[in-house]
Amino acid sequence: EAGVAQSPRYKIIEKRQSVAFWCNPISGHATLYWYQQILGQGPKLLIQFQNNGVVDDSQLPKDRFSAERLKGVDSTLKIQPAKLEDSAVYLCASIGQGSSPLHFGNGTRLTVT
Amino acid sequence: GEDVEQSLFLSVREGDSSVINCTYTDSSSTYLYWYKQEPGAGLQLLTYIFSNMDMKQDQRLTVLLNKKDKHLSLRIADTQTGDSAIYFCAESISGGSYIPTFGRGTSLIVHP
Numbered sequence: 001e002a003g004v005a006q007s008p009r010y011k012i013i014e015k016r017q018s019v020a021f022w023c024n025p026i027s028g029h030a031t032l033y034w035y036q037q038i039l040g041q042g043p044k045l046l047i048q049f050q051n052n053g054v055v056d057d058s059q060l061p062k063d064r065f066s067a068e069r070l071k072g073v074d075s076t077l078k079i080q081p082a083k084l085e086d087s088a089v090y091l092c093a094s095i096g097q098g099s100s101p102l103h104f105g106n107g108t109r110l111t112v113t
Numbered sequence: 114g115e116d117v118e119q120s121l122f123l124s125v126r127e128g129d130s131s132v133i134n135c136t137y138t139d140s141s142s143t144y145l146y147w148y149k150q151e152p153g154a155g156l157q158l159l160t161y162i163f164s165n166m167d168m169k170q171d172q173r174l175t176v177l178l179n180k181k182d183k184h185l186s187l188r189i190a191d192t193q194t195g196d197s198a199i200y201f202c203a204e205s206i207s208g209g210s211y212i213p214t215f216g217r218g219t220s221l222i223v224h225p
Contacts, residue, residue: 004155033212042117042201042215043156056212091155101146102213104155 002026004105006092012111018080021108024073025094031055033102034067034077035091043091049075082112117216119202124222131189133219135202138183142204145178146213147187150199159187159200189221197223 005024013019025032030051035043046065048055052072060067064083069075079086089107117137125131137145143164148156162169162176162185169176175188189196199220203213 006155040217042203042217044215045212048212093156101144101158101161102156103158104148106153106155109153 004092004094004103006090006105006108008108009106010109010111012113013082015084015112016081018078019082019110020076020078021090021092021110023075023077023092023105025075025092026096026103029094029096029103030072031095032069032075033093033095034075035093037089037091037107039088046077046090079110082110084112086110087112116214117202117204119200119216119219121217122220122222124224125192127192127194127223127225129192131187131192131196131221131223133187133189133200133202133221135185135187135216136183137185137202137204139204139206139214140180140183141206142183144205144213145176145185146201146203146205147174147176147185148201148203148215150201150218152198156201192221192223194223194225197221 032049034046037043046060047057047067049069052069067077089109091107093102093104119135146161147159149159150156173190177186199218201218202216205213
């Protein structure tokens with residue numbers, strides 16, 4: 001099966017600019033996650049979707065971050081305006097029914113200068 | 114503090130066994146995972162274990178779970194240079210959400 005697809009792979013922007021990342025989960029996976037991975041740390045959950053609904057966005061900095069999954073398939077994560085501390089790898093993951101484990105995409109590496 | 118803790122670095126010689134350790138705090142953890150991350154890549158699931166198991170073996174990988182001590186380990190037999198990567202331990206909790214919580218990762222360096 002095809003894996004989780006993410007784009008772009010790399011993005012460099014200046015602070016205060018905006019940026020968007022895209023994710024297409026594995027076909028049929030209802031649950032989708034966005035994680036932020038800062039260099040030297042493990043991934044930290046930003047938001048979880050179940051189909052097109054938000055399950056958990058308690059860790060999402062809502063003043064600048066937003067995410068949507070309008071049709072319950074692919075998802076976009078946006079940052080507006082970006083700060084230097086947003087430099088990180090943004091990982092998308094999806095999970096199928098029941099107890100199957102998370103499958104990750106290769107991530108988008110964001111550098112904010 | 115961190116919910117999942119790992120040592121940050123491990124250095125081994127090629128051909129030796131590697132043991133990467135992890136401790137977690139939530140006793141209601143249902144699944145415990147080991148992920149591998151190579152430079153510039155996402156996280157690749159290596160193996161996972163249900164909390165009602167003590168051990169799982171998959172080719173060169175052996176996972177041991179001590180529920181009493183909340184301790185998980187990953188043993189890689191005959192470690193190769195291609196095993197050099199960061200290894201993440203993660204736990205998820207039953208209840209429907211299955212949101213894994215990750216440790217900071219252990220950087221495994223394999224030298225000839």
